Amino acid sequence: MxxxxxxxxxxxxxxxxxxxxxxxxxxxxxxxxxxxxxxxxxxxxxxxxxxxxxxxxxxxxxxxxxxxxxxxxxxxxxxxxxxxxxxxxxxxxxxxxxxxxxxxxxxxxxxxxxxxxxxxxxxxxxxxxxxxxxxxxxxxxxADGAPLDAKRFRTEREWVLLVDTVEDRAAHRLTRTIDTFTHVDALELDVWRRERELHEVVLFxxxxxxxxxxxxxxxxxxxxxxxxxxxxxxxxxxxx
Ligand SMILES: C[S@@+](CC[C@H](N)C(=O)[O-])C[C@H]1O[C@@H](n2cnc3c(N)ncnc32)[C@H](O)[C@@H]1O
Structure with missing residues (x-):
């Protein structure tokens, strides 16, 4: 990871x-x-x-x-x-x-x-x-409690963040899929770079x-x- x-x-x-x-x-x-x-x-x-x-x-x-x-x-x-x-x-x-x-x-x-x-x-x-x-x-x-599944977004001038959290209750794990869109200075062009990370989190x-x-x-x-x-x-x- x-x-x-x-x-x-x-x-x-x-x-x-x-x-x-x-x-x-x-x-x-x-x-x-x-x-x-x-x-x-x-x-x-x-x-x-x-x-x-x-x-x-x-x-x-x-x-x-x-x-x-x-x-x-x-x-x-x-x-x-x-x-x-x-x-x-x-x-x-x-x-x-x-x-x-x-x-x-x-x-x-x-x-x-x-x-x-x-x-x-x-x-x-x-x-x-x-x-x-x-x-x-x-x-x-x-590990116990109300479900943690959630979709979250935030938009700012220079970046956009999308987070999709999925809970696997049986395995006691969360997977967060995090997409970022970051504004890139490229001459006069309006360019956005996308990156994706997967965060695997264990629940105790x-x-x-x-x-x-x-x-x-x-x-x-x-x-x-x-x-x-x-x-x-x-x-x-x-x-x-
Ligand atoms: C959600 S961020 C929290 C950052 C900061 N402690 C805060 O509260 O703002 C989780 C942090 O844990 C770090 N992390 C994840 N796995 C780690 C590991 N095995 N050893 C040390 N740090 C780790 C990440 O790189 C990241 O900086």
Whole structure:
């Protein structure tokens, strides 16, 4: 799955940034007072909205993001952060005192991947990598609840976005088909470029995630993340 190529990356913050904007005050409250000696790992930092907020709160930030184009945008917004172009599932993660993963970056998985095993592995990793009292804050979309099938569009002067979300309830998965039309400056011609991305998202049962957190040695609260986004769960986990 190649995610967030050029055109979707360019419009990511404007089209989808509201969620991180709304959630970050709550996340910062959970993380507590920031200081430059506390390094937060911002997993799936996207266009850098959360990264900017973490820096403004006083934290040092290492931001991890598999899309180089998104990193280029995030770096403009948050130049003081250190950026790593990598998936959270590849290789060694940098040392940190706390970790954040919002906008469901832990839930993009191809169909042949055991997503639960990956998440359990990451929790095991943070059990040893975080200091006692260290926080791991992340979100996911839960498997139960009102259907999530939806068609959404948005038109702006320079871009058009079409998102078709289809839920496979039996498989606990969402497929988002995202078409972008981006205006291209080509002499006097009115040219629009179309790009399509398929995002495969795994849905987890809230009870399963709570069990995995407990087994991995975390004290955790799981609450609704955002009244505007049904079935989105925010996890605040503290290493025992
Ligand atoms: C919906 S966007 C959210 C971006 C940003 N966190 C926000 O809330 O605005 C999902 C992000 O997760 C990232 N992502 C997806 N799979 C990832 C992985 N395996 N490791 C790290 N980030 C990943 C995507 O590249 C994208 O930036």
């Amino acid at each position: 190649t995610l967030y190529r050029d055109d979707l990356s360019r419009i990511q913050a404007e089209a989808f940034g509201e969620y991180a904007d709304r959630l970050m005050p709550r996340v910062l409250g959970l993380l507590g007072a920031g200081d430059a000696k506390t390094r937060v790992l911002d997993i799936g930092c996207g266009a850098g909205i959360s990264t900017r907020r973490l820096l403004d709160h006083g934290f040092s930030v290492v931001a991890l993001e598999p899309s180089q184009t998104l990193i280029n945008h995030a770096r403009e917004l948050a130049p003081e952060a250190t950026f790593l172009c990598s998936s959270v599932w590849d290789g060694v993660l940098p040392a940190c005192h706390a970790a954040l993963a919002i906008g469901e970056p832990l839930t993009y998985h191809a169909r042949d991947v055991d997503a639960g095993a990956r998440l359990r592995g990451l929790l095991e990793y943070f059990r040893s990598a975080l200091p006692p009292g260290g926080k791991f804050i992340f979100d996911f979309i839960e 049962a809230r009870g399963d995630v709570a069990k995995w957190l407990d087994a991995a040695g975390f004290e955790a609260s799981l609450t609704d993340a955002d009244p505007a986004l049904p079935r989105r769960v925010l996890v605040s986990a503290t290493r025992r």
